[in-house]
Amino acid sequence: MRIAFRIAVYTLEYIEKNGLSLEKSFKRALTKSSIRGGEIVSQSYEYCRTALFSYSLADLILNKNYFRKISLRKKCAFRIAFGLLRKGYRLREVIYDAGGLLDRYLIEILREFKDISVEELVDRKDKIKFLSIKYSYPKFIAKRLVELLGEEEAEKVFKKDLKATEWIRINTLKVDIDKAVKKLEKMGVIIEKDKDFPELYKVVKSKVPLSTLKLVREFKVIIQDKGSVAVVHALNPAEGEVIIDATAAPGMKTSLIAQLADN
Numbered sequence: 126m127r128i129a130f131r132i133a134v135y136t137l138e139y140i141e142k143n144g145l146s147l148e149k150s151f152k153r154a155l156t157k158s159s160i161r162g163g164e165i166v167s168q169s170y171e172y173c174r175t176a177l178f179s180y181s182l183a184d185l186i187l188n189k190n191y192f193r194k195i196s197l198r199k200k201c202a203f204r205i206a207f208g209l210l211r212k213g214y215r216l217r218e219v220i221y222d223a224g225g226l227l228d229r230y231l232i233e234i235l236r237e238f239k240d241i242s243v244e245e246l247v248d249r250k251d252k253i254k255f256l257s258i259k260y261s262y263p264k265f266i267a268k269r270l271v272e273l274l275g276e277e278e279a280e281k282v283f284k285k286d287l288k289a290t291e292w293i294r295i296n297t298l299k300v301d302i303d304k305a306v307k308k309l310e311k312m313g314v315i316i317e318k319d320k321d322f323p324e325l326y327k328v329v330k331s332k333v334p335l336s337t338l339k340l341v342r343e344f345k346v347i348i349q350d351k352g353s354v355a356v357v358h359a360l361n362p363a364e365g366e367v368i369i370d371a372t373a374a375p376g377m378k379t380s381l382i383a384q385l386a387d388n
Contacts, residue, residue, distance in 0.1 A: 130222040133172035137201035152374035166375040168336040176208035181261040183207040202226035210239040291328040300345040362386040
């Protein structure tokens with residue numbers, strides 16, 4: 126979606142210009158775009174997270190191949206586009222979603238380098254730079270972890286963070302769990318029921334990015350971490366209660382509160 130892409134761009138701009146966290150930057154981007162909820166929120170948030178996992182490599186490629194002055198907005202758009210391509214999105218879809226933020230030179234760079242590996246660009250002997258670029262960690266953090274743990278153990282930490290488990294929640298206010306599960310299976314999404322929370326499923330494998338699924342766009346299935354779900358269950362919301370979520374951004378916990386309270 127173009128709106129989701131634009132919100133993600135605003136978010137990365139706020140992170141870089143103001144040094145804000147992802148959550149605070151994302152909230153500001155939503156306000157700027159006059160978006161309060163819906164599938165656009167979850168999709169744009171996923172765009173942001175996807176870009177952050179590969180932004181160091183994106184910046185390296187950009188610095189080596191784009192020889193014109195570039196605005197921060199275009200730079201952030203490139204980061205998001207690069208991250209989406211690495212996750213399996215098609216270039217044509219990404220160009221459309223970018224809505225003119227990618228010029229023809231950026232598009233050519235994306236086409237040429239979307240499948241390149243860090244090993245092809247960075248010498249492994251420079252272990253700090255290599256780990257920093259490959260896993261999108263600031264150099265000072267990569268250096269400190271290597272000092273504390275050694276290169277091999279530090280890389281295990283980076284890998285674990287990079288391959289975080291994806292979780293989805295079935296929104297029972299809009300769809301029956303069994304029906305949603307069957308539809309997901311038909312779409313090529315292999316899931317595993319969580320033992321702690323009945324509406325939560327771990328994504329074992331998906332043939333397509335989760336945010337592109339119709340069920341996600343219709344807000345029937347919600348991309349949400351297990352930790353976020355656990356917080357709401359600890360609250361134990363009940364029907365008839367008045368609950369104020371004073372820190373809602375992007376609102377996934379709020380929607381689960383409504384679901385558990387059958388509201």
